[in-house]
Amino acid sequence: MSYSFSIYQSINDLPVNWKEFLNENEKVCNSIEIVEKAHVDNIQNYYVVTKENNEIVYMSYFQLLNVTPKHFNISDKPLQKFGLYLLLKTINPTMLVAGNLFRHDVLFFQVVDKKTSPEKIAAYYQATLDHMIKETDASGIFLKDVEKNIAPFILKDLSYTPLQDDISMEMKIPSDWTSMLDYEKMLKHKYAQRYRKIKKAFHGVTIKEFSLQDIEVHKTEIVHLYLQVSKKQIVSMGIINDHFIIELKKALENNYKVCGYFFENKLVAFSSAIEHDGEYDMNYIGFDYALNNQLNLYFNILFHCIEMAIAHKSSKLILGRTAIEAKAIAGCAPDYRFSFYKLRNNFVNWFFKKISTYFQEQQGEAWKNRHPFKSEYYGNA
Numbered sequence: 001m002s003y004s005f006s007i008y009q010s011i012n013d014l015p016v017n018w019k020e021f022l023n024e025n026e027k028v029c030n031s032i033e034i035v036e037k038a039h040v041d042n043i044q045n046y047y048v049v050t051k052e053n054n055e056i057v058y059m060s061y062f063q064l065l066n067v068t069p070k071h072f073n074i075s076d077k078p079l080q081k082f083g084l085y086l087l088l089k090t091i092n093p094t095m096l097v098a099g100n101l102f103r104h105d106v107l108f109f110q111v112v113d114k115k116t117s118p119e120k121i122a123a124y125y126q127a128t129l130d131h132m133i134k135e136t137d138a139s140g141i142f143l144k145d146v147e148k149n150i151a152p153f154i155l156k157d158l159s160y161t162p163l164q165d166d167i168s169m170e171m172k173i174p175s176d177w178t179s180m181l182d183y184e185k186m187l188k189h190k191y192a193q194r195y196r197k198i199k200k201a202f203h204g205v206t207i208k209e210f211s212l213q214d215i216e217v218h219k220t221e222i223v224h225l226y227l228q229v230s231k232k233q234i235v236s237m238g239i240i241n242d243h244f245i246i247e248l249k250k251a252l253e254n255n256y257k258v259c260g261y262f263f264e265n266k267l268v269a270f271s272s273a274i275e276h277d278g279e280y281d282m283n284y285i286g287f288d289y290a291l292n293n294q295l296n297l298y299f300n301i302l303f304h305c306i307e308m309a310i311a312h313k314s315s316k317l318i319l320g321r322t323a324i325e326a327k328a329i330a331g332c333a334p335d336y337r338f339s340f341y342k343l344r345n346n347f348v349n350w351f352f353k354k355i356s357t358y359f360q361e362q363q364g365e366a367w368k369n370r371h372p373f374k375s376e377y378y379g380n381a
Contacts (some may be wrong), residue, residue, distance in 0.1 A: 003124075005131045006049045011036060014047055018059060018110065031251035032061045035102060038243040042066040043101075046136075050128045057116075058124035060109035063097040064136050065237060073231050091345060096136050098129055099144030101238030104168070104337075105274050105281050107147075122153035142237075143340040151338035160340040169324055169332035171317040173280075174377070177310050180303070183331075191329070191372035199303065201296040205268070207304060210258040212249050218260060219246060221267045225286030232289075233322060240284065245272060248283070257308065261287070261297070269297045271305060280309035281318040298323070302330045328370035 008014055011033040018032065036045045043063050050058040065071075069085050099108045109128075111121055133141060146154055154160055177183060184192055208214070215222065219242040230236045249256050252274060261269035269287035273280050282305050287297040302319065309317040319327045324334075343349040371378070 002053055003127045003131075004051045004054070005128060006051075007132075007135060008047045008049075009045060011045075011047055014059070015049065016056060016059070018047075031248070032100070032106060032108065034244065034247050034251060035063065035100070037247045038241060040102075040241055040244060041239065042068060042071075043238070046132065048128055048132065050124055052124075057112050058109060058121075058128065059112075060098070060125070060128050061100065062108075062132055063099075063101060064138060065095040065097060065101065067093045067095055067139075067237075070239070071236055073234055073236065091139065093139035093345060094136065095140045095142055095237070096132060096138035097142045097144055098125075098132075099142070099146075101144070102240065102244070103274075103283070104145045105276050108145075118149040119153065122150045125150060126153070126157070139343070139345045141342045141344075146338040146340065148338060154338075154340055160342050163339040163341060166321070166337045166339045167324065167334040168321055168337055169319045169327035170335045171306070171309075171319070171330070171332045173306075173309050173314055173317060175315070179310060180307050183306055183310070186373050186377045187331075188372055188374055194329075195303070198296045198299045201294070202300045204263055205295060205300070206262045208260045208262065210260050210270075212246070214260065215246055215249055215258055218267055218270075219243075222270050222286060225267070225270055225288060226284055227286070228289050229286050245284070248272075248274075256283075259304065259308075261301070261304075263291065263295060268295070269301060271301050273305060273308065275312060275314070278314055279316045279318055280305065280312055280314040282320055298326065299330070302327065306330065325366055325370065328368075329372060331372050 006015075011018065032047075033045075035043055043065055046062040046064065048060045048062065049056055050060070052058075067088060069088055072081075072084055100106070109121075109125065111124065116124075129141070129143075141160075143154060143160065155162070174182070174186075184195055187195060210218070222245060223240070223242045226240065230239060245258060249258060255275045256272065257275065258272045259270060260267050261271075268291050269285070271285045272283040274283055275281070285301055287301065292298060305319065306317060317332075318335075319330070319332055
């Protein structure tokens, strides 16, 4: 077999229309060009056409991240912070991402022939990936959200390390739930008490679903609130700007829900979610940490997302990878994902292991003991 590759830095330069090869259910939310349109800092976008024997067989999307100190938040580790700064200044590392740092709801590749076997798709995937590694000479490679039918082929390549505890917290929504009263009734006593206490703290907060115009009016506040949350995470490999949510709303229209939370006429929090395939998939949130204790903003955002999922008759709520214990308390269970990485620089590899250990310590094990629902919920889930 003979593969050839053509690389483009804008979706407009592709010789074929990406969306022509999508299944009908994928067309609703598949907008891989959002990051390009939003001009997200430190990201270079690549669209690759793979040919076999001069016939187009596969198209894929990659991101090249220029890793900078602002992507790490380890102010409580001053020695590591100083060492990281020196390291990044010296080697200027880059991370090639097969996938999308900002979304997991869309495939980052398409095959022309939908009957292609998983083994053949994996061959296209790996051949294209190897070509992009050579082209970009990236310091590290991150294979994000690898499909389950392709993951076994990646596992055979021992140069890639599986990402440990790569979990998305998710909740199945029973079809007979019609309001938050049904959610509350299904909670065990102590969790129901906790829920009512948290909701009481939210008194005085009003919620508004934002139109595109509302997002444009509040875009600076939205990013400010998002950054307050982002800076609490150890690693923020992708940092959105004030154009990202606007472009996502333009592309997805009513399938992208953005809600603003107001207290004393001030925007104090926001949440966003993508509706796709009968699922309510939380995207980005932000809130004022100075008011979090008083209003219990974070947990109330989670509860509002549950409420929205119920209202929209979703079968599943996806709350994502961060703050695992909090989401377990709200009722989520883990869905194990497949992601892999390869680090081609010894110093980067050493530092990543340090950060990874720190992350696992913060995540802890307590979330595994959180089972807030009565037994009948788990019996029917």
